[in-house]
Amino acid sequence: MASFRYIALIWSEENEAQNHCAHALSRQLQASRSRSWSVGLSRSGLTVFHTGSRYPGPVKCYLLPNDAGLILGTLFLRDDPRSAEAAAARAFTCDAAQGAHILSSRGRWLIHSSWGRYVALFHDPTGQTFRVLRDPSGTLPCLITTFEGLLVVFSHPEDLILLGALKPAINWPYIRAHATHPQLNGRQTAIHGVSEICAGECLSWSGKQMSRELFWSPAGFVRSGLQTEAPSQCVGEIHSTLKSCVHSWAAGHDSILHRLSGGLDSSVVLSCLRSAPNHPTLTAINCFSDDPIGDERVYARAAAMHARCPLVELRMEAELDLQRILTLERSARPGHYFTGLQTAPHESQLARQLQATAIFGGGWGDQLFYRTRNDSAAADYIADHGWSLEWLTTARDAAELSRTTVWRVLGRLLRNRLLHRPWDPFPKHSHTDTFVRPDVDASSCDAEVLLHPWFEDSAGLPFGKLWHILLLSAPADFRRPVAEDDDPEPIEPLRSQPLMELCLGIPTYVLTRGAGDRLLVRTAFERELPPLVLKRLSKGFVDQGFQSVVRHNVRFVRELMLEGGLVKEKILDRPKLERALSDGFLHGGPPQAELFAHICTEAWLRVWQAT
Secondary structure, rough: OOOOOEEEEEEEOOOOHHHHHHHHHHHHHHOOOOOEEEEEEEEEEEEEEEEEOOOOOOOEHHHHHHHHHHEEEEEEEEEOOOOOOHHHHHHHOOOOHHHHHHHHHHOHHHHHHHHEEEEEEEEEOOOEEEEEEOOOOOOOEEEEEOOOOOEEEEOHHHHHHHHHHOOOOHHHHHHHHHHHHHOOOOEEEEEOOOOOOOEEEEEEEEOOEEEEEOOOOOHHHHHEEEOOOHHHHHHHHHHHHHHHHHHHHHHHOEEEEEEEEHHHHHHHHHHHHHHOOOOEEEEEEEOOOEEEEHHHHHHHHHHHOOOOOEEEEEEEEOOOOOOHHHHHOOOOOOOHHHHHHHHHHHHHHHHHOOOOOOEEEOOHHHOOOOOOOOOOHHHHHHHOOOOOOOHHHHHHHHHHHHOOHHHHHHHHHHHHHHHOOOOOOOOOOOOOOOOOOOOOHHHHHHHHHHHHHHHHOOOOHHHHHHHHHHHHHHOOOOOOOOOOOOOOOOOOOOOOOOHHHHHHHHOOOHOOOOEEEEEOOOOHHHOOOOOHHHOOOOOOOOOOHHHHHHHHHHHHHHHHOOOHHHHHHHOOOOHHHHHOOOOOOOOOOOHHHHHHHHHHHHHHHHHOOOO
């Protein structure tokens, strides 16, 4: 069974050369031996090919009335996203009435009346413009390029290379920016000529000009909010919304494999799956390393037992052959590959044995619920309420979470206010604690390379919410680069639009109240989780496990890094890398996590440079 991919060709029928090119590319795709492409839609000026759209499954193909366009993905209606009714009753069908609303609103109806993960491609009612809309979660890939005058919208660069419609060239300014701030995610990608339609963004193309517009922006939900700061109401909203989202994603799946780390978020998702109205068969899998910090089995066992769910435990092997990292499929940006290389093949094999049609997880909870050491919540309180005795409580919470003192929080806040310092998404690093050379300055790059367009509408927002939006703008991986074609598609239900809108509307000082790690979520699900998980405030890390993998492959890693593009382009400091990759491996110096990220980026470069 093929994995989900798509290619859409958009052109002007009045242009004979574009017509000829579009038909030639269509013939190539239909004759392809590497993939079995299906024609989702073929009409004047728009042809959409896809593979792997199926039901049950997270990706479907919805045709709009009169072949005006189509939607690829999975959608749910928003009549009442917290309704107690069966999730399947809220399924989106794209009937005639829904299709008419979508077209007449130029796609905005999808944003306000539905949610899910999707890419919509359709013709404007005026007949002059094509539009491409990506949902606010951004969990389906949506890349664009131009070829011989055509606009090509696609999911995987590999497919365009095989088609001859993409000539790869590395975007080195992007790579420099990524090396300093890998968490930032703008429209540009690491490949010249390839950009991204960002989450919540609509692209319009008339054949002569192209424009972009945000149909969904976090700022609006920050400004409108819940209109209450009462923790009890926030707790109730989180419980009902989160459970409804998980139930919606579970609908249609008879068998589900769930990644259960033993942490709060994955345990909450498991508890919601257990109460799903369609009663899917559940199996949990826990991946652990030999390092005690990376071994969370005691918590996973407690959560699985509480949910009456069988648990499979998988040891992540330090003896992994890291040269496999050079066989990954080419993607538009570097990613993080260590965990996928260690766990994905085993998860996929187990999913096939169980006939599971989806692999769920609890990812993205830290970003959603604002789990951060940033102390900006104290500044947010003053921005909303001014100085008061209650601020001292908020400052104490912020200090405890950021592992500092109230006096440091107060000092930083006063300096920022007195000096009128703007919010800076590019924190400066000491040159002693990074592998990046001191002359590489990400802040000098074009902001479009780095920042998500969500920040275009962020004027006046408090600093804490700006950090919250930055966390939420992190790129989403729809499929792991090591995934096989017949793997079930992964589903991360915490990355759902209703949950994003809810948490954006809750002030940061409420999300962090009590200095508790996601205290609102713990309170919301205190009756549905075992005490061991509820009381746990530590978090498992796999960095030690990654270090064992690098040590086992240190000869390969030294060759990869010391002779690689990041050193040749004078982005990384070669002497620091040599010291870090010496016989003892990583004695002091910059953080291990940074080195692992650079190894992944260098592997990504090596794969593309071999093209």
